[in-house]
Amino acid sequence: MAAITRNNYEQFFIDYYDGNLSAQKVAELREFLRKNPDLQAEFEWFSNIKLKPLDKTQVPDFSFLKKKIDQVPFAEENADELVISLLEGDYPEEKRAQLWQWIQEQPKAFQTYERLKKAKLNTAVESLEKSVFYQIPDFENDAIDTDNEQWFAIAAMEGDLSENSLRKYHKWLNVHVEYQFDFLSTRLLPDTKIVYPRREELKRKPAAKIHLLTFTTTVAASLLIMLLVYRFLNDQNLNTTNNKLSTGTAERIEILASSKVEETHEKQILESPVATTVSSKPIQKRRGAKIATLQPRNFTIEIETIAEKSINLTTLPITHTLAVYQEPEPQIIKTEEGEVPNSGFWARTINFVSEAAKKNFGNKIPKDKFKFDYKLNDQRQIVYFAIETPVFAIERKK
Amino acid sequence: MTVEEYNQCVDAHADSLYRFILKNLRDREYSHDIVQDSFEKLWVNRNNVDGTKAKSYLFTTAYHTMIDHLRKTKRLDNREEIPPQAITHSKTYSDLQEILHEAIQRLPETQRMVLMLRDYEGYSYQEIGEITGLNESQVKVYIYRARIFLKDFIGTPENVI
Numbered sequence: 001m002a003a004i005t006r007n008n009y010e011q012f013f014i015d016y017y018d019g020n021l022s023a024q025k026v027a028e029l030r031e032f033l034r035k036n037p038d039l040q041a042e043f044e045w046f047s048n049i050k051l052k053p054l055d056k057t058q059v060p061d062f063s064f065l066k067k068k069i070d071q072v073p074f075a076e077e078n079a080d081e082l083v084i085s086l087l088e089g090d091y092p093e094e095k096r097a098q099l100w101q102w103i104q105e106q107p108k109a110f111q112t113y114e115r116l117k118k119a120k121l122n123t124a125v126e127s128l129e130k131s132v133f134y135q136i137p138d139f140e141n142d143a144i145d146t147d148n149e150q151w152f153a154i155a156a157m158e159g160d161l162s163e164n165s166l167r168k169y170h171k172w173l174n175v176h177v178e179y180q181f182d183f184l185s186t187r188l189l190p191d192t193k194i195v196y197p198r199r200e201e202l203k204r205k206p207a208a209k210i211h212l213l214t215f216t217t218t219v220a221a222s223l224l225i226m227l228l229v230y231r232f233l234n235d236q237n238l239n240t241t242n243n244k245l246s247t248g249t250a251e252r253i254e255i256l257a258s259s260k261v262e263e264t265h266e267k268q269i270l271e272s273p274v275a276t277t278v279s280s281k282p283i284q285k286r287r288g289a290k291i292a293t294l295q296p297r298n299f300t301i302e303i304e305t306i307a308e309k310s311i312n313l314t315t316l317p318i319t320h321t322l323a324v325y326q327e328p329e330p331q332i333i334k335t336e337e338g339e340v341p342n343s344g345f346w347a348r349t350i351n352f353v354s355e356a357a358k359k360n361f362g363n364k365i366p367k368d369k370f371k372f373d374y375k376l377n378d379q380r381q382i383v384y385f386a387i388e389t390p391v392f393a394i395e396r397k398k
Numbered sequence: 399m400t401v402e403e404y405n406q407c408v409d410a411h412a413d414s415l416y417r418f419i420l421k422n423l424r425d426r427e428y429s430h431d432i433v434q435d436s437f438e439k440l441w442v443n444r445n446n447v448d449g450t451k452a453k454s455y456l457f458t459t460a461y462h463t464m465i466d467h468l469r470k471t472k473r474l475d476n477r478e479e480i481p482p483q484a485i486t487h488s489k490t491y492s493d494l495q496e497i498l499h500e501a502i503q504r505l506p507e508t509q510r511m512v513l514m515l516r517d518y519e520g521y522s523y524q525e526i527g528e529i530t531g532l533n534e535s536q537v538k539v540y541i542y543r544a545r546i547f548l549k550d551f552i553g554t555p556e557n558v559i
Contacts, residue, residue: 104536105508107465136539150549154542186548188502188517189495196416198430202408202437206401 004032009039013046070095074102079109087116139165144172149179157183399444399452407452408437415456418514421499422464422507432467436460457519458529461511468507494552501551502544509544512537 004012004025012029015021021029033040069085070092072078085091086099103109137148139161144152152169155161161169173180196202399407412433420429436459440447447455502510512530515521523534523541530537 101506104532104540105506107531110532136535136542150546151542154545157545158541160538181549181553183545183549185494185552186498186545188498188514190414190417190518191421191495191499194413194417194420196412196430196433198434199408199412202412202434203405204401204441 004028006036006039009036010046013043017047074099074106076106076108079103079106079112083109083112083116087113144169146176146179149176150181153179153181154183157187399440399447399449403449403452404441404444407440407449407456411453411456412437414519415460418457418518419460419464421502421514422511423467424503428467432460432463435463453519454525454529457515461529464511465507497552498548501548504551505544505547508532509540509547512540513544516541 002008009032012021012025012032016026016029033043069081069090072081074082082091082099083103086096086103091099103113137151139152139155142148149172152161152165152172156166156169415436416429416433419432420426423429423432436456439459440452440455443455502513505513508530512526512532515526515529521529523537526532526537527534532540
């Protein structure tokens with residue numbers, strides 16, 4: 001046994017008063033108390049809580065607390081307990097029929113019954129059901145008496161009796177005329193005055209037949225609408241972008257350069273200064289509408305819009321040389337503002353486009369927004385070029 | 399089941415279904431709802447329901463919806479169930495069917511329902527069993543007990559002038 005310390009002294013106090021300590025431990029305890037006088041009062045207090053065994057005659061009878069199964073209320077939460085007691089034969093016999101009636105009317109209880117009865121021997125259950133639950137006589141074999149005559153009467157009315165049983169019942173009834181009762185009088189007749197007032201609302205209409213032509217037309221129309229919506233939304237997006245860059249009214253325009261330069265005239269064209277003018281036509285409100293044409297002899301630049309909204313494209317009185325479009329060599333561009341030094345075709349083209357942009361878009365297009373692309377053939381001739389800005393684009397293929 | 403067959407079902411069974419529910423619940427609005435709900439279910443499952451079983455399908459659906467409703471109502475309505483015998487009759491009736499219709503309201507709900515299915519719709523014990531989920535013997539016992547109760551009810555002098 002452990003030594004007595006200030007951490008465990010309580011159990012030794014209790015053992016002392018219960019007489020469970022050895023003489024040695026008692027001496028040890030007294031020594032402990034002498035060294036710890038502050039615990040003396042607590043030691044004495046423990047003497048008051050010593051338990052004495054109860055006299056058996058003083059123990060109250062709690063048997064009344066025991067639950068009797070027939071006192072368990074017929075409730076869903078007690079279904080299992082009640083069903084088990086019935087199947088086990090624990091339920092008082094005189095109340096079984098009442099319990100069985102309740103079980104039949106409670107789906108949960110009946111499910112429990114069906115489940116549990118599988119665990120019992122079939123013969124036991126059948127016997128139980130026959131004797132207690134159903135209370136329907138065996139019409140073929142049972143004798144008719146005043147206790148079961150009503151069952152026979154109902155069975156006769158319902159057509160549940162065999163010919164033999166029916167004969168037996170009529171024979172009995174002839175003797176016991178006072179029991180004659182026509183159970184047909186208990187048959188309910190439908191109350192035909194009650195009709196469902198919303199019957200028509202319940203009905204369904206046949207689905208409309210769709211002809212192939214109608215179907216095709218509908219699909220085509222749907223696709224067309226979708227296309228228009230897509231274009232509208234697409235243009236809306238472009239408008240938003242371009243409005244940030246242009247003066248406000250301008251939308252995206254696309255300048256397409258298409259050239260019909262003949263090979264034989266190329267040199268001549270190259271060295272011929274050409275005055276070009278962009279006419280002041282209002283932009284057509286449709287995508288790809290040609291709004292201006294530049295015709296330096298055999299060279300044509302078409303300016304087109306892809307925007308829905310028009311811009312007021314004023315005249316571009318640009319006079320410059322387009323002759324060097326083939327070679328990116330330094331040239332001089334003549335404009336109304338004078339000669340502009342040019343390092344080559346691209347610079348001039350850029351200059352041309354920039355001039356157009358300045359005129360039409362208030363010089364809003366920064367240089368870094370111009371994107372260029374070109375391709376050279378084996379003779380270092382340009383066969384393709386393209387310029388793209390946030391507002392318009394120019395492209396030429398040879 | 400075609401649309402036409404479904405609409406024929408509406409014509410053939412809407413009234414009887416409504417009558418069956420109304421007599422049990424005695425709540426017009428809720429009875430409307432159950433009829434509507436039952437037909438809606440029939441429509442949704444029309445491809446799985448044989449036309450000849452449509453009536454049974456409707457009554458089965460309505461029966462279970464009613465049972466659920468009655469259980470909920472009972473839970474909300476915490477009154478103690480009063481056995482039919484304990485009810486004193488203050489009214490008198492001159493017409494036998496009126497007496498019977500009064501009497502069936504005093505039957506336990508399962509007895510009332512199976513008896514209605516038997517008498518109103520002419521269902522066999524087996525069919526009633528399929529609708530209610532009871533076995534044939536149970537159905538039979540319910541019907542027999544209900545008839546005995548009705549006999550006792552109409553046989554009581556104070557119920558008849």
